[in-house]
Amino acid sequence: MSAPQPTPSHTVGPFYGYALPFPGGGDVAPAGRTDAVTVHGHVYDGAGEPVPDALVELWQADTDGDLSGAPGSMRRDPVTGGHLGRNGVDFTGFARIQTDADGHWTARTVLPGARPGHPPYISVCVFARGLLHHLFTRLYFPEHTEAHASDPLLASLDADRRETLVSAAEPATGSYRFDIRLQGEKETVFLDFH
């Protein structure tokens, strides 16, 4: 039997906002986790304008590098049909955030773990009206300079392109900023997994 051909991608369009985002979509760190950190940034278009209707998804390992995730990111209430929020205990590893009117997204998560010698990162998937096929990128953390030097992806990039994948530490708030530029100056490095 010949292999089936893939279903083409299409844009998420302008009207997904009442369907895909869910309450607590950015709250990946269970409520009681004391090691939670904030990752956030803006999405910009080729004119440098913020993109107010982008959808950002994050997928990552837990602090010990475990990539098995858990169900319950978008728990539903069987009585009302509404959302219950996460259960406050399980780490699902998944976030989904719609950018606000300023093109800003934010998530509260934990620092992912990785194999020894390998830099941890968060996988980032971007959808938007006008974007016919989603884009993958990665959010790396600035502390792991040594591991970045030996990472095959990061090492393959020129310095100015590499830095688009490394978030900026904001010590005052303990947060990390990661802006996504869809086009133009300082355009984010986007990835192909084929």
Place this chain on the structure above:
Amino acid sequence: MPLSQQDIDREVAELRDAYEKARAGGAPPAHHPPRDYAPYRSSLLRHPKQPLVPVRSDPETVELHTPVFGSTDVTDLDHDLTRQHHGEPLGERITVTGRLLDSSGRPVRGQLIELWQANAAGRYAHLRDQHPAPLDPHFTGVGRTLTGDDGSYSFTTIKPGAYPWRNHENAWRPAHIHFSVFGSAFTQRLVTQMYFPNDPLFAYDPILQSVTDESARQRLVATYEHALSRSEWSLGYRWDIVLDGPSATWTEEGR
């Protein structure tokens, strides 16, 4: 002067000709739309100009794993968009049934399919949709389900209406249902739109035409299947979804 349908048609035809010429010259088929597709004006400032950077993945690559969803993430009524309110929605009741497969033809089990759509009059239950068509108090147009062990899924809903948009003068989208799908790897993530057979608006729609490959475009169109229709109740459509991209269990077979 606003862009006319003729302007858009000309650009669409030029890009299709260029694609067909490239194919005749030995280029591989394009399964997905190019991100840079000018007839869809919103794409102009929202596509990267640098080529994508290839990633050589190994079993520990984060993107070869994927978020999981379970029975707490869906309710029993989420797959039936006609039963989410106290009254019956207006419109033609339909079922959309199919299987979720990976690129080797294997079923993708227990994964999340979400959908959203306009109502029968072509209006979304979204505040920013100000198209002067009536909202239906008995229809929201959002559903979700988990695929079965054989990758199967089924939704009951209302056939959505066509609606106007502002890409160019007198622009109309053919009736469609938006789908969001997870696979067995995050690399297989897919957001797309399903269309209905023989819609006269196909030729005029730069979003559908952004898929320049004719056979790939056909894969976005569901099939009417009479055996799926239920007597005095609903019309049945079949639409299989095939995910692209490597997974942890991915092999070279068939590629």
